[in-house]
Amino acid sequence: MNILIIGAGGREYSIGMALKRDESVGQLYFAPGNGATDELGENIAMSDFDTLADFCETNGVDLTIVGPEAPLVEGIVDYFEARGLTIFGPSAAAAQLEGSKIFMKNFLARHNVPTAKYVETDSLEVAYQFINTLEAPIVVKADGLCGGKGVIIAQSRDEAKKASGEMLSGNSFGDAGTSIVVEEFLDGYELSVFAICDGEDYVVLPAAQDHKKLLNDDLGPNTGGMGAYAPTPLVNDEIYRKLDERVIVPTLEGMKSEGMPFKGVLFIGVMVVNDEPIILEYNVRFGDPECEELMPLLKSPASELFYKAATGDLKNINIEFYDKYVVGVVMASKDYPYKSSTPTEIIIDDIVHEELNEHAHISFAGVSRGEDGKLYATGGRVLVCVGVGDSIAEAQERAYLLVGQVHFIGKQCRTDIAYQAL
Ligand code: AMP
Ligand code: GLY
Numbered sequence: 402m403n404i405l406i407i408g409a410g411g412r413e414y415s416i417g418m419a420l421k422r423d424e425s426v427g428q429l430y431f432a433p434g435n436g437a438t439d440e441l442g443e444n445i446a447m448s449d450f451d452t453l454a455d456f457c458e459t460n461g462v463d464l465t466i467v468g469p470e471a472p473l474v475e476g477i478v479d480y481f482e483a484r485g486l487t488i489f490g491p492s493a494a495a496a497q498l499e500g501s502k503i504f505m506k507n508f509l510a511r512h513n514v515p516t517a518k519y520v521e522t523d524s525l526e527v528a529y530q531f532i533n534t535l536e537a538p539i540v541v542k543a544d545g546l547c548g549g550k551g552v553i554i555a556q557s558r559d560e561a562k563k564a565s566g567e568m569l570s571g572n573s574f575g576d577a578g579t580s581i582v583v584e585e586f587l588d589g590y591e592l593s594v595f596a597i598c599d600g601e602d603y604v605v606l607p608a609a610q611d612h613k614k615l616l617n618d619d620l621g622p623n624t625g626g627m628g629a630y631a632p633t634p635l636v637n638d639e640i641y642r643k644l645d646e647r648v649i650v651p652t653l654e655g656m657k658s659e660g661m662p663f664k665g666v667l668f669i670g671v672m673v674v675n676d677e678p679i680i681l682e683y684n685v686r687f688g689d690p691e692c693e694e695l696m697p698l699l700k701s702p703a704s705e706l707f708y709k710a711a712t713g714d715l716k717n718i719n720i721e722f723y724d725k726y727v728v729g730v731v732m733a734s735k736d737y738p739y740k741s742s743t744p745t746e747i748i749i750d751d752i753v754h755e756e757l758n759e760h761a762h763i764s765f766a767g768v769s770r771g772e773d774g775k776l777y778a779t780g781g782r783v784l785v786c787v788g789v790g791d792s793i794a795e796a797q798e799r800a801y802l803l804v805g806q807v808h809f810i811g812k813q814c815r816t817d818i819a820y821q822a823l
Contacts, residue, residue: 408468411766412689419696419703437765474500489711494661512655519584545577589674600662602715607632628818694727728796735811737781750806
C-alpha cells in the first residue's frame with residue numbers, strides 16, 4: 402500500500418514511523434514533510450488539493466492520511482472523495498467540531514454530552530451578563546481556529562470582560578474571535594482521549610496526558626504541548642465506560658443523524674472532575690505530541706487501522722496495543738512559544754546508552770535539512786524524545802536519557818513530563 406501523509410510535524414513523523422514498521426506499506430510520501438521525514442519516505446512540496454490529488458492518481462497512492470486540522474476544515478476530504486481517492490479524516494462539515502467552538506458547544510448541548518456551562522455570543526452585553534453569574538476563574542474562547550491560542554483563563558470578572566471585549570472587537574484574533582464562548586472553569590485533571598472512527602464504528606486508543614504549559618509544575622504560558630505520556634493510570638475502566646456511553650456513542654450517533662457521519666480521529670479533550678469526564682473540546686485530528694506516544698503503542702498494523710477507518714470497515718478489525726508505557730519529551734527552541742529562533746544545528750551523540758537503541762527514539766518536528774546535509778532546528782517545537790518502558794518511570798528515564806544526548810543552542814524542555822502519574 403502506498404501512503405501519503407499530509408503535514409510537517411512530529412505527529413506526522415510518528416505516523417510515518419508506525420507505517421514504516423508495517424510490512425504491507427510500500428512507498429511513503431509526505432506533503433510537505435520536514436527535514437527528517439525524507440529519511441522515512443519522499444517529501445513532496447505541494448499543498449493545493451488538486452495538485453495533491455493529481456499526485457495520488459499518478460503515483461498509485463492508495464491512502465492519504467491528514468495530520469493537521471486546517472486542510473480538514475478547508476475540505477480536503479470532500480475534494481479527494483469526490484475524485485474517488487481514499488482519505489482518512491473528516492469531511493469539512495464534520496470538521497466543524499474543531500473549526501467552530503460554537504458549533505461544538507451547541508452540538509454537545511443538543512446531544513446531552515457533558516460539558517462546561519457556557520454562552521455563545523457576538524454581543525458584549527450578553528457576555529457581561531453571563532460573566533456576572535460566574536465566579537473566577539472564567540474561561541473565554543474565540544470561536545474559530547487560533548492555532549491553540551484562542552483560550553483565555555481569566556482570573557477575575559474584569560479580566561474576563563476585557564478578554565471578551567478584545568476578542569469581539571477583532572483585536573485579539575481577527576475574524577476567528579468575532580463570536581465567542583464564555584464558560585465556567587472546570588477544576589480537575591485533563592486527559593487526551595482519541596477514538597479512530599469510520600462514521601459508524603470506532604476504536605479507542607489508550608488515554609494520554611499532555612502538558613500544555615511551557616514550564617515545570619504547569620507554570621508559564623500555554624504551548625502546543627511540551628510532552629505527553631500514555632497510557633495514563635489516571636483513567637480506570639469506569640471512566641472509559643463513561644466516555645463510551647456518554648461521549649463517544651452519542652457524538653457518533655449525533656453526527657450521523659445530523660447528516661455528517663464522523664470519520665477520522667475524534668480527539669476528545671476531557672477534564673475529569675470528581676470522577677466524571679466533562680468535555681472541554683473536540684479536535685478532529687491527532688494531538689501533537691500525543692500521537693508521538695500513541696503510535697509506538699500500536700501493535701496491529703497502522704495501515705490497516707487507517708485504511709479500514711477510511712473505508713468504513715472498522716467493525717472487521719481487532720486492534721492490539723503493546724502492554725508498555727511511552728513518555729515523550731518535547732525539546733523546543735530558545736524563544737518558543739513567543740517568537741521564532743535563529744536556526745541552529747542539531748547534534749545528536751553517537752548513542753552511548755545501549756538501551757536507547759531499542760527503547761527510545763526521536764520524532765522530528767520543526768527541523769530542516771541544510772544544504773550541508775545537516776539537520777537544523779528551525780521550528781518552535783523541534784523534536785520529541787520518546788522513551789518506551791515497562792513502567793512510566795522506566796519510559797520517562799529513557800526519554801530523558803535521550804534528551805541528554807541531543808544538543809542545539811537554546812534548547813529547552815520540561816523535566817517533569819508524566820509527573821501526574823508518578
Ligand atoms: P481548548 O483549546 O478549548 O482545549 O483550551 C485550551 C486549554 O485551556 C485546555 O487544554 C484546558 O487546559 C484549558 N481550558 C479550556 N477550557 C477550560 C475550562 N472550561 N476549564 C478549565 N480549563 C479549560
Ligand atoms: N497537544 C494538544 C493538541 O494537539 O491540540
